[in-house]
Amino acid sequence: MKIFNWYITKNVLLNLGLALLILVFVMLSAHFFRAFDMLARGVSPLLLAKMLLYLLPDVLRFALPLSMLIASVLVFSRMSADNEICALKASGVSLWQTISPCLFLSGLLSLGGFYLSLSLAPDCRYLAQQLQWEALTSSPLALLEPGSALQLSERSRLQIGRKVGNLLYEVQFFETDAAGAKLRDVTARSGVIVNNQETRSLELVLKDFTLSEYLLGQPVQTEAVQPFLHSETMIIPLEYGAAQERKPLKRKLKLMNAKTLFADMGMQEAEGGNLSEHWVELHYRFVLAMSPFAFMIMGIPFGIRNRRSESSSGLLVCVLLALFFYGFLLLGRSLKEHAGLHPELILWIPNLLYQIGGLIIIRKIGRH
Numbered sequence: 001m002k003i004f005n006w007y008i009t010k011n012v013l014l015n016l017g018l019a020l021l022i023l024v025f026v027m028l029s030a031h032f033f034r035a036f037d038m039l040a041r042g043v044s045p046l047l048l049a050k051m052l053l054y055l056l057p058d059v060l061r062f063a064l065p066l067s068m069l070i071a072s073v074l075v076f077s078r079m080s081a082d083n084e085i086c087a088l089k090a091s092g093v094s095l096w097q098t099i100s101p102c103l104f105l106s107g108l109l110s111l112g113g114f115y116l117s118l119s120l121a122p123d124c125r126y127l128a129q130q131l132q133w134e135a136l137t138s139s140p141l142a143l144l145e146p147g148s149a150l151q152l153s154e155r156s157r158l159q160i161g162r163k164v165g166n167l168l169y170e171v172q173f174f175e176t177d178a179a180g181a182k183l184r185d186v187t188a189r190s191g192v193i194v195n196n197q198e199t200r201s202l203e204l205v206l207k208d209f210t211l212s213e214y215l216l217g218q219p220v221q222t223e224a225v226q227p228f229l230h231s232e233t234m235i236i237p238l239e240y241g242a243a244q245e246r247k248p249l250k251r252k253l254k255l256m257n258a259k260t261l262f263a264d265m266g267m268q269e270a271e272g273g274n275l276s277e278h279w280v281e282l283h284y285r286f287v288l289a290m291s292p293f294a295f296m297i298m299g300i301p302f303g304i305r306n307r308r309s310e311s312s313s314g315l316l317v318c319v320l321l322a323l324f325f326y327g328f329l330l331l332g333r334s335l336k337e338h339a340g341l342h343p344e345l346i347l348w349i350p351n352l353l354y355q356i357g358g359l360i361i362i363r364k365i366g367r368h
Contacts, residue, residue: 004088008075009101015071016105023063024056031055047131054128057121064109065291066322069299072102073318076303085304095366099300106296113289118258126255144168144193158204166192171206173236183214186236204236253281276339280332283344287351291325294351297358301365325350 035048076099079085088098144150149159155177161170173186188206211229256264265278298321328350335343 004093004098005101008079008098009105011075011078012071012102012105015074016067019067019070020060020063023067024059027059027063028052028055047134051128051131054124054131057116057124061113061116061121061288062326064113065288065295065325066318068106068109068292069295069318069321072296072299073303076300080304095362099362102296102300103293106293109292110290113292114286117285117289122251122255122257126251129255149174168192171204173204173206185212185214186210186234188234202237206234206236208232209234253277256281258285274339276343277336279344280336280347283347284329284333287329287347290351294354294358295321295325297362298354299358301358301361304365321354325354 031052035052039045039048076085085095085098089095144158144160144163146160146162149157151157156173156175159172159174160168163169168191169189171186171188171191173184173188175184175186177184186206186209188209190208191204191206194203194205209231211234251260253261253264261278261282265275268275268278299318302317329347332343332347335341335346
C-alpha cells in the first residue's frame with residue numbers, strides 16, 4: 001500500500017506542478033508584458049525582477065486551488081479509465097485509503113495557503129507597491145502610458161494623449177486640495193517631466209496651458225465666473241519622492257498581514273467604527289486558504305466518474321467550478337459595506353458546497 005500511496009502522490013504532484021506553472025505564467029503574463037515595456041523605457045531590470053517576485057505569492061493564492069482541482073481530476077480520471085480504482089477495491093483497499101495521499105497533500109497546501117493569505121502575500125504586495133513608486137521616481141516616464149491616468153499621489157494624477165521621446169502631448173493634470181473639496185484641472189498642449197534625483201522631486205513643465213478650478217459636489221460654474229487661467233508656460237513641482245515619504249504608515253486592508261489587520265480591528269472597535277470590511281477581508285483570506293482542500297474533494301469524485309477520453313470536458317467543468325468559486329468571492333467583497341447581508345458568510349458558500357457535496361459523492365462511490 002505504501003508503494004501505491006507514493007504512486008498516487010507522485011502523479012498528483014506532477015500534474016499539480018505542471019498546472020501550477022501554466023496558471024502562474026498565465027496570471028503573470030500581463031505583468032510580464034508590462035515589465036518588458038518598462039524595461040525598454042529604462043527601468044532597472046533588477047527592480048522589475050523584484051517586483052514580479054513580490055507579486056508571485058499573491059498569484060499563488062489563486063493558482064493553487066485551481067491547480068489542485070485540475071490535478072485531482074486528471075489523475076483519478078486516468079486511474080478510473082485504466083480500472084485501477086476497481087482493482088484496488090477488489091484487493092480490499094477502500095476508496096478512502098486510495099485518496100488518503102491527496103487528503104494529506106491538500107491539507108498541507110491549505111496550511112501553506114493560510115501562511116500565504118495571512119502573512120506573505122499582503123506583505124509582498126505592499127513591497128511591490130513600494131517598488132512601483134521607486135520605479136516612477138527613478139524613471140518617471142516609464143510608468144506613464146498614453147490614455148491611462150497615473151496616480152502621482154493621493155490628491156493628484158496625470159494623463160497624456162501621446163508621448164514622443166521625453167515630450168508629452170495632450171497633457172491633463174488633476175489635483176485636489178487638502179480637504180478634497182476643490183479640483184484643479186490643468187490641460188496643456190505639450191509638456192515635459194524634469195527629474196531631480198538629488199531632491200527626489202519632479203517638475204512638470206507645461207506649454208500652452210489652461211488652468212481651471214471646480215468645487216467638487218457643486219454644479220459646474222459658467223465661464224464668466226469660473227476661475228480660469230491661460231498662459232504659455234507653467235511649472236508644477238510634483239515632489240514625488242517627498243510625497244512618498246509623507247504617505248501615512250497605515251496600509252490598505254488588502255495589504256495588511258494578519259497581525260496588522262487584527263490590530264486595526266481593535267482600534268476601529270475602540271473608536272466605535274464599522275468592522276464589516278475587516279471581517280470580509282479576514283474571511284476572504286480564510287476561504288482562499290481552505291480552497292485547495294475543497295477543490296480536491298470536489299475533483300476526486302468527478303475524476304473517478306470521468307474517463308480519459310472525456311478529459312477536455314473535465315477541464316471545462318474545472319473552469320466552470322473555478323468561475324463559480326471566484327464569482328462568489330467577488331460577490332462577497334462587493335457587499336462588504338452591507339453588513340446586514342453578512343457578506344463574510346456568503347464567501348463560504350462555494351467552499352462548503354464543494355466539501356459537503358464531494359464527501360457525499362465519495363462516500364456513495366466507496367459503497368459500490
